[in-house]
Amino acid sequence: MNPPKISAAQLAILLFLARLMHTMIFRVTDFDSGTPIMLGLAASTLIEALLMIPAAAYASKSIRGEAALPKPVRLLYSLYFTVIAGGTAALFAEFLHREFSGTVPPTAAIILIALAAGYCAYAGIEGIARAGAVVFILFAALFLSMVAVSEGKFNWLNLRPMTRDGLPHFSKYLFESLSSSWQIPMLVLLGSKLRRNPAGAAYGFLALKFLAIETLLLLITLVLWRYVGVLGYPIYALGAFAKSDFIQRFDPINMLVWAINCTLVSALYICISSEPVKSRSKGAVIFSALAAAFALYEYKRGLRYDETWFLVFKLLGVLILGTVVPLCAMAINKFKSGKGALTA
Amino acid sequence: MAENDLNKCRIPVPPRAEAAVSAVKKLFGDSADLNAARAEVSGIKCAVLTLEGMVSTADLTKILFEPMRSYNQKNAEPADVFKYLGGAAICSTETAAVNYIDEAAERLCSGYAVVFIHGMSRGLAFSAQGFKARSVGESDSEPNIKGTREALNDSLRTSMSIIRRRIKSPRLRFELIRAGKIANIELCIVYLEGKTPKGLVDETRKSLEKIDSDLVLTSGGIIPYMTGSSGTFFSGVSTTERPDVLCSKINEGRIAVLIDGVPFAVTAPALFIENFQVVDDYAERSYFATFQRFIRFAAFFISALLPGLYVAAAVFHPEVLSRSLLLNLIASEERTPYPLVAEMIIVIVMFEILREAGIRLPRAVGGAVSIVGGLVIGDAAVSSGIISAPLLIIIGITATSAFVVPGLNSQITILRVLNVAAGGFFGFFGIALLGTAALVNACATDSYAVPYTAPLTPFTLRAMKDAVLRLRKAERGTKDTVESLRGSLR
Numbered sequence: 001m002n003p004p005k006i007s008a009a010q011l012a013i014l015l016f017l018a019r020l021m022h023t024m025i026f027r028v029t030d031f032d033s034g035t036p037i038m039l040g041l042a043a044s045t046l047i048e049a050l051l052m053i054p055a056a057a058y059a060s061k062s063i064r065g066e067a068a069l070p071k072p073v074r075l076l077y078s079l080y081f082t083v084i085a086g087g088t089a090a091l092f093a094e095f096l097h098r099e100f101s102g103t104v105p106p107t108a109a110i111i112l113i114a115l116a117a118g119y120c121a122y123a124g125i126e127g128i129a130r131a132g133a134v135v136f137i138l139f140a141a142l143f144l145s146m147v148a149v150s151e152g153k154f155n156w157l158n159l160r161p162m163t164r165d166g167l168p169h170f171s172k173y174l175f176e177s178l179s180s181s182w183q184i185p186m187l188v189l190l191g192s193k194l195r196r197n198p199a200g201a202a203y204g205f206l207a208l209k210f211l212a213i214e215t216l217l218l219l220i221t222l223v224l225w226r227y228v229g230v231l232g233y234p235i236y237a238l239g240a241f242a243k244s245d246f247i248q249r250f251d252p253i254n255m256l257v258w259a260i261n262c263t264l265v266s267a268l269y270i271c272i273s274s275e276p277v278k279s280r281s282k283g284a285v286i287f288s289a290l291a292a293a294f295a296l297y298e299y300k301r302g303l304r305y306d307e308t309w310f311l312v313f314k315l316l317g318v319l320i321l322g323t324v325v326p327l328c329a330m331a332i333n334k335f336k337s338g339k340g341a342l343t344a
Numbered sequence: 345m346a347e348n349d350l351n352k353c354r355i356p357v358p359p360r361a362e363a364a365v366s367a368v369k370k371l372f373g374d375s376a377d378l379n380a381a382r383a384e385v386s387g388i389k390c391a392v393l394t395l396e397g398m399v400s401t402a403d404l405t406k407i408l409f410e411p412m413r414s415y416n417q418k419n420a421e422p423a424d425v426f427k428y429l430g431g432a433a434i435c436s437t438e439t440a441a442v443n444y445i446d447e448a449a450e451r452l453c454s455g456y457a458v459v460f461i462h463g464m465s466r467g468l469a470f471s472a473q474g475f476k477a478r479s480v481g482e483s484d485s486e487p488n489i490k491g492t493r494e495a496l497n498d499s500l501r502t503s504m505s506i507i508r509r510r511i512k513s514p515r516l517r518f519e520l521i522r523a524g525k526i527a528n529i530e531l532c533i534v535y536l537e538g539k540t541p542k543g544l545v546d547e548t549r550k551s552l553e554k555i556d557s558d559l560v561l562t563s564g565g566i567i568p569y570m571t572g573s574s575g576t577f578f579s580g581v582s583t584t585e586r587p588d589v590l591c592s593k594i595n596e597g598r599i600a601v602l603i604d605g606v607p608f609a610v611t612a613p614a615l616f617i618e619n620f621q622v623v624d625d626y627a628e629r630s631y632f633a634t635f636q637r638f639i640r641f642a643a644f645f646i647s648a649l650l651p652g653l654y655v656a657a658a659v660f661h662p663e664v665l666s667r668s669l670l671l672n673l674i675a676s677e678e679r680t681p682y683p684l685v686a687e688m689i690i691v692i693v694m695f696e697i698l699r700e701a702g703i704r705l706p707r708a709v710g711g712a713v714s715i716v717g718g719l720v721i722g723d724a725a726v727s728s729g730i731i732s733a734p735l736l737i738i739i740g741i742t743a744t745s746a747f748v749v750p751g752l753n754s755q756i757t758i759l760r761v762l763n764v765a766a767g768g769f770f771g772f773f774g775i776a777l778l779g780t781a782a783l784v785n786a787c788a789t790d791s792y793a794v795p796y797t798a799p800l801t802p803f804t805l806r807a808m809k810d811a812v813l814r815l816r817k818a819e820r821g822t823k824d825t826v827e828s829l830r831g832s833l834r
Contacts, residue, residue, distance in 0.1 A: 120784040127788025252661035259776030
């Protein structure tokens with residue numbers, strides 16, 4: 001049997017969906033003029049592009065079978081992504097509870113997401129990657145149809161130039177955006193699943209992310225501006241302007257597509273977390289249960305996934321697992337191969 | 345070849361013709377359909393064994409008995425008779441020497457006549473098949489407007505000739521193997537040399553050789569061996585009764601397996617997109633064929649999702665519906681005694697019962713069932729307030745849409761029920777979760793290393809000219825083969 005392999009485009013889309021999911025369920029309470037935030041995103045994308053270099057180099061070595069992480073280190077990645085999966089499920093459950101309170105209790109939502117994501121993770125990375133392309137098209141279709149029937153009006157006065165007052169917002173968003181870039185350690189792990197061109201996947205993702213999120217931020221700034229803080233979820237709030245004779249409100253349709261993405265992205269996290277377990281079914285069960293347990297704990301205890309300590313934890317994960325570990329692994333490999341050549 | 349029970353006891357043919365006949369009779373347990381005719385050829389005793397109804401008496405008389413009677417040689421030895429019958433004197437399409445009793449039995453079961461010559465420890469088997477077979481008729485399960493009126497036949501040889509008539513090329517290969525521990529049924533692997541990947545042929549052969557069931561009575565008897573134990577919801581192989589469809593698939597580099605006694609061919613690899621392509625597409629103008637394909641896609645989504653979405657929208661997300669529609673719904677649902685989810689599931693189950701009855705009953709009565717079920721019961725249920733009229737309309741649209749994509753009927757039915765349950769209990773959230781699981785399942789299905797969802801995902805632009813669209817280019821020129829869709833292997 002051939003080992004599962006995915007294309008660079010599929011990986012770029014998966015990483016983008018993971019990032020988009022995080023943007024969707026990120027609750028905003030304080031949103032000033034959009035310019036600092038838009039510039040914050042641009043700056044964070046530039047930094048991510050630099051941080052991606054070791055990850056992409058390591059992924060390219062993984063494709064050639066020249067790199068493999070030791071099991072304890074690999075388990076660290078598993079734990080990190082289990083926490084991310086749990087956090088994603090908990091945040092989505094909170095979103096459901098806030099916006100669709102009568103639909104499903106948060107506890108049940110978390111368990112259901114873990115069950116569905118566990119099953120999808122069991123189906124394997126190829127299935128998730130192929131489904132990712134469909135979800136991406138679904139998103140594009142939803143976005144375009146909502147834009148077509150949107151009743152929102154652009155107010156160009158909202159797009160004010162950045163001043164000194166905007167600096168705190170700029171740095172806050174930069175920090176938040178960097179702490180959400182765990183797609184870098186994902187690239188380290190998914191490199192071995194790629195057929196070729198990890199750099200294409202990495203920079204394709206960054207370009208896609210920058211264009212899509214920057215567009216969304218621009219739309220939010222032009223249409224909603226500061227009222228986002230009142231409304232909570234910016235992208236969801238933007239969707240509330242869409243209305244047609246056939247579909248009165250797009251909110252539930254929005255939620256449907258988000259739920260699909262949440263399940264798929266959680267499945268991706270569980271799938272890469274369960275890699276060290278030999279049996280795919282056991283791995284999926286163990287890590288989906290762990291993710292659900294963490295999500296329930298987080299939700300019940302009222303831990304805020306977007307609190308500063310959590311953001312620091314995520315940023316440390318990005319830096320250590322996405323940059324330091326691959327750099328060290330490549331250095332050790334180089335040292336070993338140099339020593340081997342000398343001995344020979 | 346699958347291990348046959350008969351092969352377990354290899355008894356050599358005894359030199360005495362009567363002893364050989366007794367040995368065969370013993371092996372068949374004195375079965376009533378075993379005939380043994382005695383004759384003398386130039387003074388040498390011979391026995392001719394046949395199975396009732398398996399050989400053509402007229403052919404046998406012409407090709408065997410007449411030459412036997414005409415052979416007259418003084419002091420003939422058994423070896424002379426054997427040489428004469430096994431030589432040019434007998435005009436049978438296939439003559440073979442048999443050295444073992446079980447071998448003779450196997451030949452008899454395949455419609456051969458076996459001759460034992462006294463004094464020879466070998467027999468001769470002559471091909472003289474002449475069993476009654478159904479004549480070549482129209483396809484009932486895959487009707488069409490402008491395609492062929494012929495369908496594959498229960499008789500393997502007839503089906504082979506039907507295919508050969510459509511692909512008159514020496515590159516068309518038929519490879520016979522046997523399966524079924526007791527039945528020892530003939531299977532035929534059909535492929536086009538140079539187009540079908542060799543690995544696909546080898547893999548299919550290997551999987552068919554693993555068949556360990558006693559009988560192979562339907563295509564379902566070989567499908568599990570071809571698809572493996574992957575436990576996927578969608579099937580990586582498909583069946584067809586139509587020779588034009590089959591030839592088209594073979595021309596695309598696929599493999600087909602014919603089963604003796606089954607008028608359906610199993611083809612692999614199968615793709616999701618194939619369920620939306622019909623042979624009439626290629627007889628229509630490309631713009632109309634493309635439009636029809638879109639209609640089929642829409643029908644698939646309507647039949648699988650509409651009842652679930654309706655229940656979810658009505659119960660949890662009424663804000664989606666327009667005000668007038670919502671008021672209509674409320675007014676009609678107020679009269680019904682059951683919750684909407686229960687009502688929907690009851691009507692779906694009732695519909696499935698009616699459908700099943702329509703299929704199982706004789707055709708003349710089947711029509712009456714749909715009249716009684718659809719018109720009488722449906723009308724009475726709405727007027728008595730047991731079910732609401734909008735719900736019945738939804739089911740009507742759903743049921744009609746399901747008939748448009750018959751290849752996915754089993755998956756659509758299950759998805760529909762699950763969607764109603766998911767939508768009824770958890771709203772759009774439940775449908776989203778179920779939809780993702782089904783989508784990932786379909787995307788993870790591979791058939792002989794070809795992704796089931798190709799060329800949609802992984803996307804192959806070249807193949808799209810005859811996938812969702814049916815561009816003019818697709819009707820002329822050479823077809824792309826399935827090998828070009830190996831998204832996971834390229």
